[in-house]
Amino acid sequence: MSESRERNAAPRAGADEAPDTPHLSVVVPVYNEEGNLRPLLDEIRAALDGAGIDWEAVFVDDGSADDSLRVIRQLVLEEPRLHYLAFARNRGQSAAFAAGFQAARAPRIATMDADLQNDPADIPALLALADQGHDLVCGIRARRRDSFMKRVGSRIGNAVRTRLTGRTVRDTGCSLKILRADMARAMPVFNGMHRFFPNLMLMQGATLAETPVNHRPRASGTSKYGTLDRAIAGGYDLFGMRWLLSRFVRYEIKERK
Numbered sequence: 001m002s003e004s005r006e007r008n009a010a011p012r013a014g015a016d017e018a019p020d021t022p023h024l025s026v027v028v029p030v031y032n033e034e035g036n037l038r039p040l041l042d043e044i045r046a047a048l049d050g051a052g053i054d055w056e057a058v059f060v061d062d063g064s065a066d067d068s069l070r071v072i073r074q075l076v077l078e079e080p081r082l083h084y085l086a087f088a089r090n091r092g093q094s095a096a097f098a099a100g101f102q103a104a105r106a107p108r109i110a111t112m113d114a115d116l117q118n119d120p121a122d123i124p125a126l127l128a129l130a131d132q133g134h135d136l137v138c139g140i141r142a143r144r145r146d147s148f149m150k151r152v153g154s155r156i157g158n159a160v161r162t163r164l165t166g167r168t169v170r171d172t173g174c175s176l177k178i179l180r181a182d183m184a185r186a187m188p189v190f191n192g193m194h195r196f197f198p199n200l201m202l203m204q205g206a207t208l209a210e211t212p213v214n215h216r217p218r219a220s221g222t223s224k225y226g227t228l229d230r231a232i233a234g235g236y237d238l239f240g241m242r243w244l245l246s247r248f249v250r251y252e253i254k255e256r257k
Contacts, residue, residue, distance in 0.1 A: 024127055030068050060100045113175045140174060
């Protein structure tokens with residue numbers, strides 16, 4: 001009987017990719033972003049094709065009340081690498097990410113917002129870090145283009161989150177990340193999950209890297225959450241996350257036959 005050690009995480013991504021499997025899936029939750037979707041897809045295509053990356057995109061319409069779903073349907077006809085899911089009603093950003101993770105086919109998943117504040121041109125650099133062996137790569141918004149109140153709220157939220165949950169990342173509010181797909185799908189799904197991707201990945205023993213990324217002012221549409229909304233929801237979720245971290249069980253398999 002041979003002896004080996006295994007963590008409660010699946011093997012490294014990328015080693016056994018099928019020939020028709022893309023190297024990267026870009027998962028984007030969409031809620032009332034009709035004016036941003038076409039330029040977003042154009043930028044994803046330009047950035048990833050220009051870097052020679054085999055990719056797909058998964059847009060998840062979160063029950064939009066505008067013409068977002070109609071725009072997505074049209075884009076799918078024009079770009080075969082774009083796929084979509086449409087919720088019957090609004091279920092929130094965490095549910096949209098979770099559904100996108102399940103639909104993604106690549107061993108690596110890039111997450112980003114649909115509001116064009118994240119820059120797809122940063123994805124190749126993040127993916128290069130992931131391909132060096134990191135399970136999670138997080139962007140750090142070097143120059144935030146948000147309101148003063150949003151920046152202050154984020155800074156306070158980051159400090160409180162670190163105090164209550166331990167090790168985390170410098171910019172938890174940056175949606176631009178690369179996640180190892182099997183670990184992303186293993187995360188528990190709950191409202192507010194998207195705020196804790198780093199904690200939930202680190203729980204599984206993920207290796208982490210961080211790098212500065214571009215951040216742009218919103219091109220069209222309006223922010224879906226105010227500073228107070230974020231603070232209330234985030235504070236409520238923090239206590240649940242602290243409980244989960246205190247109860248999480250990791251194990252190693254010593255032998256298997």
